[in-house]
Amino acid sequence: MAIPKSTQQFYLLTAFASLFTIIGVTITAVTITHILEESKGEEEGEEENVGSDSSKTPPDIPTNTPANTPVRSKKPALSKPQPLVRSSSLSSSYERGDGTSTLSRRKSMIPSTFTITPEEFEAMLVKRGSARGSSGDLKAVAGSLFQDVKKVHEFRTTLVRTATGRALTWLDMTSSPSSSPTTSAINKGPFDRVFSSLKPILVQAGGLSWKKRPLHHFPPDFVLKPLPQDSRAYRELGFYERMSLACERYKESKGGRGKGGVDRETDLLRRFSAFAPSYYGLVTREGGGGGGELPKSSFLLLKDTTATFSRPCVIDFKMGRQCYELDSGVQKRQDEINKYPEQATFGFRVSGANIYDPGDGEAGDDGYVRFYKQWGRGMKDRKTLKDGIVRLFTQETTLRRKRAKEGQKVGGGVKVGGGGGTSKEDSEAELTEEEEKARQRKEDRSERIRKHGGGVRCRILVEFRRQLKILAAWLKDNDRFTFTASSVLFVYEGDPECPGFDNCKLRAIDFAHVVEREGGRDAGFLDGVYTLLRLVDEILRKQEELGKLREDL
Numbered sequence: 001m002a003i004p005k006s007t008q009q010f011y012l013l014t015a016f017a018s019l020f021t022i023i024g025v026t027i028t029a030v031t032i033t034h035i036l037e038e039s040k041g042e043e044e045g046e047e048e049n050v051g052s053d054s055s056k057t058p059p060d061i062p063t064n065t066p067a068n069t070p071v072r073s074k075k076p077a078l079s080k081p082q083p084l085v086r087s088s089s090l091s092s093s094y095e096r097g098d099g100t101s102t103l104s105r106r107k108s109m110i111p112s113t114f115t116i117t118p119e120e121f122e123a124m125l126v127k128r129g130s131a132r133g134s135s136g137d138l139k140a141v142a143g144s145l146f147q148d149v150k151k152v153h154e155f156r157t158t159l160v161r162t163a164t165g166r167a168l169t170w171l172d173m174t175s176s177p178s179s180s181p182t183t184s185a186i187n188k189g190p191f192d193r194v195f196s197s198l199k200p201i202l203v204q205a206g207g208l209s210w211k212k213r214p215l216h217h218f219p220p221d222f223v224l225k226p227l228p229q230d231s232r233a234y235r236e237l238g239f240y241e242r243m244s245l246a247c248e249r250y251k252e253s254k255g256g257r258g259k260g261g262v263d264r265e266t267d268l269l270r271r272f273s274a275f276a277p278s279y280y281g282l283v284t285r286e287g288g289g290g291g292g293e294l295p296k297s298s299f300l301l302l303k304d305t306t307a308t309f310s311r312p313c314v315i316d317f318k319m320g321r322q323c324y325e326l327d328s329g330v331q332k333r334q335d336e337i338n339k340y341p342e343q344a345t346f347g348f349r350v351s352g353a354n355i356y357d358p359g360d361g362e363a364g365d366d367g368y369v370r371f372y373k374q375w376g377r378g379m380k381d382r383k384t385l386k387d388g389i390v391r392l393f394t395q396e397t398t399l400r401r402k403r404a405k406e407g408q409k410v411g412g413g414v415k416v417g418g419g420g421g422t423s424k425e426d427s428e429a430e431l432t433e434e435e436e437k438a439r440q441r442k443e444d445r446s447e448r449i450r451k452h453g454g455g456v457r458c459r460i461l462v463e464f465r466r467q468l469k470i471l472a473a474w475l476k477d478n479d480r481f482t483f484t485a486s487s488v489l490f491v492y493e494g495d496p497e498c499p500g501f502d503n504c505k506l507r508a509i510d511f512a513h514v515v516e517r518e519g520g521r522d523a524g525f526l527d528g529v530y531t532l533l534r535l536v537d538e539i540l541r542k543q544e545e546l547g548k549l550r551e552d553l
């Protein structure tokens with residue numbers, strides 16, 4: 001019997017994979033399914049997802065913006081497995097992964113486009129819509145997926161070596177001597193060293209019970225997002241994989257101008273990927289996946305959206321009029337509705353935020369004021385919601401309190417809130433040289449806040465509005481993908497001393513419930529974006545009336 005051509009190709013690739021593995025078997029502690037090309041904006045000193053990679057970036061995307069997973073199985077899995085369609089898109093652009101990279105070599109060695117089997121996800125996960133089966137089916141689905149995938153395991157191991165090597169190099173470069181990995185950690189193997197030094201990301205705004213399952217910082221500028229062991233993991237992984245594939249296809253078709261161009265789905269995904277954090281693959285710990293399941297400790301490796309900020313202020317808006325899927329059970333629906341019934345009206349809720357505002361009495365030692373999900377759910381009417389958004393884009397408190405403080409201490413300063421201060425001369429007489437320098441720095445800082453948006457951060461709001469409009473345009477065009485409980489993550493610079501004080505970024509995150517349907521327009525998400533746009537407009541108008549908009553702009 002003749003062996004089909006695709007099978008021949010597959011075996012050939014597998015043979016190559018084995019060869020790579022034999023060459024450098026030093027690390028086998030992890031598997032990674034996909035190291036996507038990394039030669040995107042930020043690596044080149046540009047914006048993540050923006051700039052150098054034209055395959056991924058819509059022309060109008062903003063340019064000036066500048067412990068492990070507890071296993072849970074209660075989520076129903078996707079139903080029966082489908083026959084796999086083997087991808088033939090393994091890239092030949094593998095580069096050596098000996099772990100000796102330096103930052104200067106990063107650019108040249110990073111791009112390793114290895115798409116494992118996006119078609120598997122296409123076939124099995126996404127096209128199945130929101131179909132669900134019993135939890136036993138999860139094993140079956142995962143089993144069929146990973147049995148096949150196991151054949152390219154060696155190839156993946158080689159790629160893992162690249163990723164791990166890079167991570168280690170970065171760790172070594174970024175660790176201070178006191179925080180260097182211990183000898184025992186080193187002996188445990190490189191990936192353990194990486195894992196043992198993982199810390200929760202500094203600023204996590206929202207997220208699925210983030211206390212239970214925090215994202216981790218992965219040096220130097222990545223995050224590892226832990227995946228639950230249920231259909232949400234497959235959905236999110238599948239969606240990221242498909243975006244990657246779409247970008248590759250788009251490139252292969254020479255920006256859509258090649259033979260036949262690209263199909264609509266590819267085009268939509270490729271354009272959407274500009275809003276998502278860059279994705280580099282699935283990282284798992286040793287020992288998982290043997291039985292064909294998604295290994296217990298599995299993480300998505302993503303670009304850290306906050307990485308280029310000094311004091312990132314992060315807001316997580318959970319989008320859509322509903323946070324349950326269409327086929328959810330009665331209880332789940334009710335639970336989700338009860339959390340925030342107003343979401344059906346507004347089309348979004350604030351899922352969480354961390355705002356750098358050290359002058360606020362609520363701020364923690366790190367200067368951040370934390371707004372938890374309960375705070376977001378407390379915004380019951382439009383006015384409260386608008387006030388809430390104003391608060392999230394405000395550093396007024398910093399300014400006011402700072403002035404009040406300085407007014408008290410330094411009689412010549414602006415007095416807010418009164419308080420009998422001593423005269424400036426007296427104060428100065430009491431100040432040591434060091435203290436005087438500190439006072440001067442503080443004054444400069446206040447002045448900078450005043451000049452550059454003390455109070456409501458109007459410039460940031462203007463930019464937020466601009467980026468939302470771009471997202472709205474995509475959502476209007478989208479007739480395939482339905483997002484449930486996805487978020488718009490908005491990050492802006494909170495450090496008034498930072499030269500990039502006006503920088504901000506908008507990203508779409510959390511694709512655990514994305515499904516594809518013909519005509520699957522996502523009105524709920526779009527409605528939420530429109531509500532946000534209207535609120536931002538009103539806030540800016542008000543600022544203009546107060547004469548503050550011009551001052552900031």
Ligand SMILES: O=P(O)(O)O[C@@H]1[C@@H](OP(=O)(O)O)[C@H](OP(=O)(O)O)[C@H](O)[C@H](OP(=O)(O)O)[C@H]1OP(=O)(O)O
Nearest residue numbers: 074075207208209212232323332336339373485512
């Ligand atoms: O698993 P948990 O207990 O963290 O519950 C999740 C909720 O966290 P919370 O209870 O509010 O802390 C979580 O709530 P939030 O979105 O964080 O408000 C979600 O509802 C999540 O469901 P899904 O993945 O969006 O379908 C919820 O997951 P399921 O309960 O649906 O599995």
Ligand SMILES: Nc1ncnc2c1ncn2[C@@H]1O[C@H](COP(=O)(O)OP(=O)(O)O)[C@@H](O)[C@H]1O
Nearest residue numbers: 204205206207208277302303304305306316510
């Ligand atoms: N790529 C990223 N870079 C930086 N922070 C991120 C990134 N992705 C998520 N986060 C942070 O983690 C939080 C939760 O992310 P999310 O994907 O919604 O997780 P979950 O699926 O657990 O809800 C976000 O609110 C954000 O603060």
